[in-house]
């Protein structure tokens with residue numbers, strides 16, 4: 489029998505103009521409305537490296553990188569060839585009653601970056617990796633409590649959501665996992681108090697918090713590790729966003745010389761193409777979970793360790809090493825931070841620039857001058873955090889830069905570009921931010937007219 493050839497690129501061309509209509513009908517209609525309202529419905533056609541191209545061929549610099557998955561950029565040829573080579577090799581993928589060669593190779597290569605670890609557990613996403621860590625910690629310690637940080641983000645499945653501190657995500661979904669409680673980030677006194685009950689299985693922390701780009705004090709992570717050791721609690725570093733070069737080191741914890749009990753990776757390991765998560769831990773912990781032959785499959789999931797995901801991980805690590813992307817993240821990050829910090833004295837709405845490598849937060853806040861105060865207050869009383877949209881929308885529409893506001897009600901814009909960005913891209917970012925921030929200091933002006941439209945929308949929504 490002759491099969492029709494399924495040409496997905498042809499399918500894309502034929503139907504792309506209907507994407508909004510299809511999503512309105514069959515998928516998330518609210519997202520379509522959001523994109524239309526803020527003018528982001530430009531119909532992206534193509535992505536290569538750190539750039540995106542819309543329907544009209546305009547080029548955008550992507551500072552969102554698919555929420556951090558495109559560390560090596562979009563559609564990297566090495567990754568593409570690795571994935572093709574898996575498909576062309578007719579491998580015996582997911583036999584289940586076999587052990588995967590590619591998983592062995594990826595585990596070996598990941599562990600080279602954390603030589604104090606011995607074992608890897610592979611999952612299919614960040615949240616799934618977090619779930620595994622929570623289960624492993626309870627099982628290995630025989631304790632029930634999990635401690636996390638205020639403002640922490642660890643994912644949206646029930647376990648991960650139970651340790652994610654955001655009422656916007658938690659509200660309306662019923663009861664969460666018992667035994668989970670939080671302490672303030674950077675508060676070692678509160679942490680010690682919570683750990684001293686000796687009931688806590690694990691303390692889970694993002695070395696730099698993704699929501700808000702909150703930085704740890706220099707003492708926090710080493711101090712937290714010491715306290716965990718003192719009270720028999722496992723220290724889990726959630727590096728799902730910060731790991732794999734993002735902060736200018738392979739792992740963010742290297743900035744503070746911390747050796748945790750578990751390291752969680754996902755996002756960038758996928759090369760942006762095949763979802764994968766990895767939990768790195770010590771043999772002494774791993775062996776408590778997989779402790780007998782009849783428990784060899786006590787935790788896992790059907791697609792874990794699939795060949796395409798393993799190949800994506802292997803290719804991603806190879807590209808990072810070959811292109812020295814960790815070093816590039818450190819250099820470009822320093823360039824961008826220096827440029828943005830230099831703008832603070834000139835702009836009263838710009839308060840702080842912080843971060844490490846290519847994980848940068850740009851924080852805005854209330855103005856001092858009366859001239860700007862009235863406009864700021866109207867905007868903020870309609871919807872806290874709306875001001876950042878006055879920056880991100882013109883950045884997108886006029887400067888062709890894609891960014892995100894870092895969390896609900898936040899005044900911080902997050903820069904999370906592919907680690908491949910160049911010095912010229914850094915200059916593009918600098919010039920664009922300067923132009924848009926300068927415009928935001930002009931009242932009346934185009935930016936505050938946009939503010940009025942957003943306030944009207946917010947008021948209409950709440951009416």
Ligand code: PLP
Nearest residue numbers: 613614615641642643698728729
């Ligand atoms: N942990 C951290 C620190 C994250 O930033 C994220 C995602 O943003 C997750 C966990 C959840 O990952 P996923 O969205 O792949 O489930």
